[in-house]
Amino acid sequence: MSDTTTTKAPSAGCTPRRSWWGWGTENRALSGAECTALGRLLPGAATAPLPVPDVSALTLPKVRVAPPTALDPLMSAAPRDRASHTYGKAYRDVVRALRGDLAAAPDQVARPRTEQDVIDILEWAASADVAVVPFGGGSSVVGGVEYRAGRHRGVVSLDLSAMDQVLEIDRTSRAARIQAGVLGPALEARLRPHGLTLRHFPQSFEFSTLGGWLATRAGGHYATLHTRIDDLVESLRVVTPVGVNQSLRVPGSGAGPSPDRLFLGSEGTLGVITEAWMRLQERPPHKASATVVFDDMRAAMDAVRAVAQSGLHPANCRLLDPGEAALAGITHQGESVLVLGVESAHARVEERLAELLTLARDHGGTPTVGESGGADTAADTWRSAFLRMPYLRDGLARMSVISETFETACTWDRAPELYASVRRRLAEVLKEVTGTAGTINCRFTHVYPDGPAPYFTVIAPGRRGAEVAMWDEIKSAAMNVLHDLDATVTHHHAVGRDHRPGYDRQRPEPFALALRATKRALDPAGVLNPGVLLDPAPLQDLGDTAPAPPSARHK
Known part of the structure; x- marks a missing residue:
């Protein structure tokens, strides 16, 4: 039996505001006095902490692209939105944010509400030569959400946080169909009344999403057996610039190479994961x-x-x-x-x-x-x-x-x-x-x-x-x-x-050839998270797939 009612995760009341420059929430960050005390414990530390810049005083790059009228309600160019979507949370990200260095800020932050919104955004971006960087909780510590390619007319950060619902629970098979933008705590809150859990708790659990876990092949808190998100996937639904990829939902299959494996770990460079059927477990008392x-x-x-x-x-x-x-x-x-x-x-x-x-x-x-x-x-x-x-x-x-x-x-x-x-x-x-x-x-x-x-x-x-x-x-x-x-x-x-330099040396060259060919086939305009896993394709290499004028329905 399945619960097919679309349900948003319960609200936790007044939610502390996320830090735009650092980890987690503003109210849990160390104060200036605490930073100074911490520094005294470490020989060679500075004597005073770097101040946290006021978002309103930041100098952001000029917005280069505006969305078509049909997509405008989904977009924001507000300074705080652009600043908080510029970087992930690596050490170098935090330091640059503290310095007010936001040269890589996206032009727009898109918050799609439906899968069709994602399709429309990708269609416009491909036609307008606008890079699209998928963004879950923004907890990447490897430069996964920072645009560095430099050749596109503009950049959109595709924030999936509005697509945060548990769409269906199959209690009999012990699985659920879940939208990619749901944060870890909200997901567990939705599953708890059914006595179920995904049992995937990375250190970033509070501030990361299901889609982010899938796109990065995340490892959870549990140290043995089902340690990786890969083990918990029944099927994926992925929007690519050339169509929607929906894999068959079965407990296992020997039918050729796995389509899910293609997108697990693809880090937003082959498509945008919008939902997944995930294997669940009973909550352990x-x-x-x-x-x-x-x-x-x-x-x-x-x-x-x-x-x-x-x-x-x-x-x-x-x-x-x-x-x-x-x-x-x-x-x-x-x-x-x-x-x-x-x-x-x-x-x-x-x-x-x-x-x-x-x-x-x-x-x-x-x-x-x-x-x-x-x-x-x-x-x-x-x-x-x-x-x-x-x-x-x-x-x-x-x-x-x-x-x-x-x-x-x-x-x-x-x-x-x-x-x-x-x-x-x-x-x-x-x-x-x-x-x-x-x-x-x-x-x-x-x-x-x-x-x-x-x-x-x-x-x-x-x-x-x-x-x-x-x-x-x-x-x-x-x-x-x-x-x-x-x-x-x-x-x-x-x-x-x-990690690209290390990954390039680790990856077998025949596989690299196949990955490049897959990227060209699924993202012919080269707009999806360029520079992740592979070098961005130069414009002259795009050939017939070079960006075309925006379609009439977006004018």
Whole structure:
């Protein structure tokens, strides 16, 4: 039986205003005094924070294109709209916004209400040589929503936030048809009365959308089993400039290459995902957690590998190295910490947690609290630090302290070498770029039977006015190290524009040829998120597909 009533997610009342320049909401950002106090803890930080510019005082580029009359109600060129849709939320984005550098601002922000609106916008954009950059929650940390191509007559940021409804719930098959613009909390609020959950909780959950997760092949909070959004997709509906692609909704199919796989991870450069049928799960009432301390990081890695290969599938399996554990406030004794969590919708989980703790003990680990499913204050401390970290990153940016995170994945046989090599080689780079070895921490965010996903955090003092250039050097060096170690350039942050150099080297050339051909076939005018995954096609290469005059119905 299906609930086919179109329903908007319940309102949470008065919603705090989103920050136009940084992470999250304005009311949760660090104050100037808090930034100053944070800076005092870090040698080399500035003595006073960069001020947050007033949107009304910003200098924005002149609007170059106006929409046709029929599309005008969907468009906005208001300064705050343009400013908040210029960048994502990478460190270099935050610093440039604080500097008032908004040269890449879109000319218009479009908020389609229906799929037909999306079709109409793409038709006009292709005919008028206007680039269209799909925009979900704007939480990209890899330059995924910033226009850099430079050759189009104008740029429209396509904000899908008005398409935020759960259209249908199939309780029997345990699935739902969901519009792409829904934010994580609103989606879960709509599913909760049915006892269901998508069970996909990335760190950006509060400020990212289903469409964004799909377009970037996002990884959720859960560390094992169904870690990626890919695993939760039944079918996709995608608007391309040449037509609507609707895949067959079935639990599985061997009918040729998967059409969904073509668009998962395409980052808005092949089409605009408007809705999807997603696999759901029962909400789990049974939960337990524990933390395990290790004196030796190598032993902790061996323990995590045993857990990943055990078939016990913990919901959480985060390994924090000594620096990361100290940064999270769990321990300052030079120990590594494993955070374990188990959950189930059907049975008690204490026995499974006990089995996991036995594996950890066998590798030299010492469980702390929460062993019997009770309160685990260390795990709670980690969760709080995990959610607060992006706001602290913004505070560091205001103090001209460079803060970068990057994640990768490798097989278990190479994990110890990767961990040691990244830290050693990046420390050398930091010394050259910043004059200090900085701080380089690591945690394993996801673990698979054949390998982990290490996530590195780099913190070092920057020079005021040179933060972006210094960040770029560090970022480039990190990608070079990962390439040399045969590790992926990204595990779940996506490619965007910042990871393009690493992605180009990682991607097999025959696949690159196929991807370029697909881009030309689906987006012949070359207007969809140009520069993501592939270089924008020069005008002379578009041939017969070069932009034509606007159609009569848009005049």
